[in-house]
Amino acid sequence: AQSVTQPDIHITVSEGASLELRCNYSYGATPYLFWYVQSPGQGLQLLLKYFSGDTLVQGIKGFEAEFKRSQSSFNLRKPSVHWSDAAEYFCAVGLYNSGNTPLVFGKGTRLSVIA
């Protein structure tokens, strides 16, 4: 069965520092890959997605993620974190070429930003 692992439950970074959130997946086929963010009191917002093609994808709010098939990873990065990035981040996978299947999520990584 497919699974998603986000090994870091909570990360604290200083404002202006770089950020990398890890995501590893276990899937028998080529997956669709997503990063969602949930800010306090808000719903899940899509940051970026990977379906095919260039393995480095750009998202909103200055985020990017790189798909590495050999490592089954899809890590999220941001070069300079802003205080407003404090939120919970979820990595998710969907079945490739079957657009209507449900997503499988990781447990999430909570990001705290300090001054």
Add this chain to the structure above:
Amino acid sequence: EAGVTQFPSHSVIEKGQTVTLRCDPISGHDNLYWYRRVMGKEIKFLLHFVKESKQDESGMPNNRFLAERTGGTYSTLKVQPAELEDSGVYFCASSPQGYAEAFFGQGTRLTVV
């Protein structure tokens, strides 16, 4: 265009009571999904509608949960009777047919006391 809307945003009920959560998907989206996040756990799939039909309800935890989608538009998720372990955040998402990306609502936080 309005996004996915969920009602209520927060519900506190006593064990044994009934609660009904509502989801209004984005207009025209055939696919509607329910997910749930229990505290500290991952967001888990509950069920999937295509229009008014249940496509997959393999994630429904037990028969205390009943989901409906009237006329392929809005959906309701009823929990009857509610138990303490049903507490969590219930998310609804919708997408057009054949579209992998799902658009999520803000969630309903259910607390059973």
